[in-house]
Amino acid sequence: MNVAVIGAGSWGTALALVLADNGHQVKLWTRRREQAEELNKYHTNEMYLPKRTIPASIVATTDIENCVRAADYILLVVPTQAMRETVKKVSPFIPQEAVLIHASKGIEPDTHLRVSEMIAEELPDESKRPIVVLSGPSHAEEVSDRKPTTVTVSSTSIQLAEKVQDLFMNHYFRVYTNKDIIGVEIGGALKNIIALGIGLNDGLGYGDNAKAALMTRGLAEIVRLGVNLGANPLTFTGLTGLGDLIVTCTSQHSRNWRAGYKIGSGKSVTEVLEEMDMVVEGIRTTKAVHELSKRLQVDMPITNALYTVLFEDASPVEAAQQLMKRGRKQEEEHLSLLFDKNN
Numbered sequence: 120m121n122v123a124v125i126g127a128g129s130w131g132t133a134l135a136l137v138l139a140d141n142g143h144q145v146k147l148w149t150r151r152r153e154q155a156e157e158l159n160k161y162h163t164n165e166m167y168l169p170k171r172t173i174p175a176s177i178v179a180t181t182d183i184e185n186c187v188r189a190a191d192y193i194l195l196v197v198p199t200q201a202m203r204e205t206v207k208k209v210s211p212f213i214p215q216e217a218v219l220i221h222a223s224k225g226i227e228p229d230t231h232l233r234v235s236e237m238i239a240e241e242l243p244d245e246s247k248r249p250i251v252v253l254s255g256p257s258h259a260e261e262v263s264d265r266k267p268t269t270v271t272v273s274s275t276s277i278q279l280a281e282k283v284q285d286l287f288m289n290h291y292f293r294v295y296t297n298k299d300i301i302g303v304e305i306g307g308a309l310k311n312i313i314a315l316g317i318g319l320n321d322g323l324g325y326g327d328n329a330k331a332a333l334m335t336r337g338l339a340e341i342v343r344l345g346v347n348l349g350a351n352p353l354t355f356t357g358l359t360g361l362g363d364l365i366v367t368c369t370s371q372h373s374r375n376w377r378a379g380y381k382i383g384s385g386k387s388v389t390e391v392l393e394e395m396d397m398v399v400e401g402i403r404t405t406k407a408v409h410e411l412s413k414r415l416q417v418d419m420p421i422t423n424a425l426y427t428v429l430f431e432d433a434s435p436v437e438a439a440q441q442l443m444k445r446g447r448k449q450e451e452e453h454l455s456l457l458f459d460k461n462n
């Protein structure tokens with residue numbers, strides 16, 4: 120198969136590598152000429168996947184038309200913030216039969232749209248088609264080292280999801296399908312908020328008790344919002360919910376965790392953003408979900424406490440106190456959302 124991968128950051132490059140290992144013809148689009156030259160000449164991507172060799176069969180290009188012209192599959196994998204402008208660039212050249220996949224994780228501030236909805240909005244009528252989402256617990260660094268990884272693909276078209284499952288599946292990259300695209304995208308986007316919160320917790324020197332509490336109560340608020348948006352609550356117990364929450368909150372590779380850790384250790388949000396040379400999706404998603412929870416009147420205390428640190432200059436200690444001093448609650452409510460047969 121001919122596959123075009125749009126975005127040569129850490130995740131785009133790692134997924135291109137999986138596809139190349141599976142024997143597909145892969146073209147990888149980057150907006151930077153020097154990066155295309157590095158990939159084609161030295162077979163490395165030192166900025167995003169240092170010390171890895173990228174398969175020589177992957178051809179990098181800055182020409183987006185050339186990249187997608189003969190593609191059977193097009194994988195969009197740029198940060199959420201860059202998704203709309205990237206779809207605008209590529210859409211005039213999308214072949215009629217090409218399957219569109221995205222692997223980005225975020226919610227857009229202001230519109231509160233999921234990534235597949237943003238892509239659909241930007242596609243001209245003649246290019247509109249069901250989009251397939253690839254998500255799950257998968258750090259690019261481990262995938263590029265061929266360490267065992269499982270992900271989920273989801274689409275409103277189960278046939279397309281199964282085609283994408285076949286495209287990626289191999290001995291170190293196992294792919295499941297799930298029909299619940301809302302739950303899959305919400306889980307993948309919102310776990311970044313909780314990972315930022317756990318980074319703050321660790322930067323403050325709080326312990327494992329608080330970490331477990333943030334993950335558990337974080338999942339509760341993800342389920343609450345997800346169900347309100349029409350997701351199947353059981354999706355949040357799967358790879359794209361609990362699975363991705365665990366990997367992002369506990370891994371040294373997580374950029375969201377790292378950013379939170381630096382803020383918890385005393386750096387300002389501006390300083391941290393200047394220092395990070397990779398995307399920290401959780402920051403914009405916190406803003407989007409803070410707005411969305413207000414609009415839908417869904418209680419999301421962890422997201423809202425984090426919002427005060429990121430956007431209103433509250434100190435991390437104040438935010439933690441804000442959470443600990445909330446009124447008395449019952450725990451069963453989110454469990455009933457998970458197990459209520461009517462959901």
Ligand SMILES: NC(=O)C1=CN([C@@H]2O[C@H](COP(=O)(O)OP(=O)(O)OC[C@H]3O[C@@H](n4cnc5c(N)ncnc54)[C@H](OP(=O)(O)O)[C@@H]3O)[C@@H](O)[C@H]2O)C=CC1
Nearest residue numbers: 127128129130131196197198201223224257258259397398
């Ligand atoms: N890294 C991971 O392990 C995983 C990441 N993801 C998700 O994948 C998405 C991409 O993340 P990731 O690859 O990690 O990000 P990185 O920070 O590693 O790389 C970002 C990439 O996006 C490019 N880019 C940034 N802005 C633009 C723009 N305006 N137009 C075109 N290209 C742009 C960058 O190009 P340049 O170098 O020129 O700036 C770079 O190639 C995110 O939504 C992330 O949450 C999902 C699962 C795992």
Ligand SMILES: O=C(CO)COP(=O)(O)O
Nearest residue numbers: 255256257258373374375
């Ligand atoms: O989504 C990811 C792992 O599944 C990557 O998380 P970070 O963006 O925090 O590195």
